[in-house]
Amino acid sequence: MGGLVVVGVDGSASSLAAAEVAAGEARRRDAALRVVHAFMWPALHVPLGPSSWGPPEGGLRNMTERLVAEAVERARAVAPEVEVTGGVVTGEPLTVLEEQSRAAELVVVGSRGMGGFVGLLVGSTAVHLAAHGRCPVLVVREHPEATGPIVVGVDGSAAGDKAVDFAFAEAALHGARLDALHAWTPWNAPMAPPQDASMPYANEPGALAEGEERLLAETLAGRRERYPNVSVTQRVVRGATREALIEASRAARLLVVGARGRGGFAGLLLGSVSQAVLHHAHCPVAVVRGEDEHR
Incomplete structure (x- = not known):
């Protein structure tokens, strides 16, 4: 196992579908899979931990770790033989994923993320990454077909x-x-x-x-x-x-x-x-x- 497939996730339905597709792509390539979430909030200097009035499992940091863990679990269910790792990387999504693409043979993203405007078929991160990624970029919708040419x-x-x-x-x-x-x-x-x-x-x-x-x-x-x-x-x-x-x-x-x-x-x-x-x-x-x- 020498290659690497990277998938960007944000908790949206299309990013979870992307994690499953990325797992299949990693399996076919005999590659490892890295699940990445770009975490912008530290740069904005907002509180990351749980609120003193809320449950201990609350807070932005815990939320991001849970969404990465869910994507990792979905990927492992599709391809249990693939080495899957997950991580939260501080930074803006396009910058983080472009940097990740330098070491990858494929980057997979969902067509629209959590911040997408209703009515848009594909989000700005997917479009910009397709233009700036250092390797092929695969953009996945919520229900990709597994058949056909x-x-x-x-x-x-x-x-x-x-x-x-x-x-x-x-x-x-x-x-x-x-x-x-x-x-x-x-x-x-x-x-x-x-x-x-x-x-x-x-x-x-x-x-x-x-x-x-x-x-x-x-x-x-x-x-x-x-x-x-x-x-x-x-x-x-x-x-x-x-x-x-x-x-x-x-x-x-x-x-x-x-x-x-x-x-x-x-x-x-x-x-x-x-x-x-x-x-x-x-x-x-x-x-x-x-x-x-x-x-």
């Missing part, structure tokens, strides 16, 4: 290569089918050299579609060889990427995307497609940053 969005970008690698590895760990989906429109497809030099913006009918089919096949080719036991379905869809991925997530157990895609603006840590699926996907979402995005 793993869907990965493929856009052919160098930044997206890590997401494809992660998706193949997850499919192998889960024994799941992998659906590789590439969506394109004439506005985001790279223009092939025109056949007629007198018409610099003209292409043969179907040339763009053929190019996008080729892009997906070339992206998957080497990885198919490395993961011969993973069944892969290739799908090229003409349409908006975010809508295609959200629709595909309805029947998926996991959706994997890169943090930024082919059309991303330089300097943005999280692209519009990644943000859209975090908010609207119907299954857990893993966001994977490329090598250049960690610098």
Whole structure:
């Protein structure tokens, strides 16, 4: 057992679901699991112990230790063979979890925490961690599906290569089918050299579609060889990427995307497609940053 999976908990239903999912991920990886709660109150200089008028088990410190203990218990029930530890770390959640991610191979969080506003599908900590985490970040809703394929969005970008690698590895760990989906429109497809030099913006009918089919096949080719036991379905869809991925997530157990895609603006840590699926996907979402995005 050499790897480490980290899960952030705050006592919410989605964070307890995240602890259970994280336990399964740790078991599949033969990794240890660390349950972490970010405890901000000491920095605000508020009383942490029980009130002199209340029961001895009261107080903020005891409350946080109980919620960590509950998450640890839930994780051990899912994967009793996994080494599970829990801890309360003083600090703001994003800062604490980003630091934890430096030593982890995966960080798992719930989609919305105790401080989430009613109506929001995903909380700010999950979005910010997806942008700043130093390893892949898995965002879990309250009732994740355990069946269905793993869907990965493929856009052919160098930044997206890590997401494809992660998706193949997850499919192998889960024994799941992998659906590789590439969506394109004439506005985001790279223009092939025109056949007629007198018409610099003209292409043969179907040339763009053929190019996008080729892009997906070339992206998957080497990885198919490395993961011969993973069944892969290739799908090229003409349409908006975010809508295609959200629709595909309805029947998926996991959706994997890169943090930024082919059309991303330089300097943005999280692209519009990644943000859209975090908010609207119907299954857990893993966001994977490329090598250049960690610098």
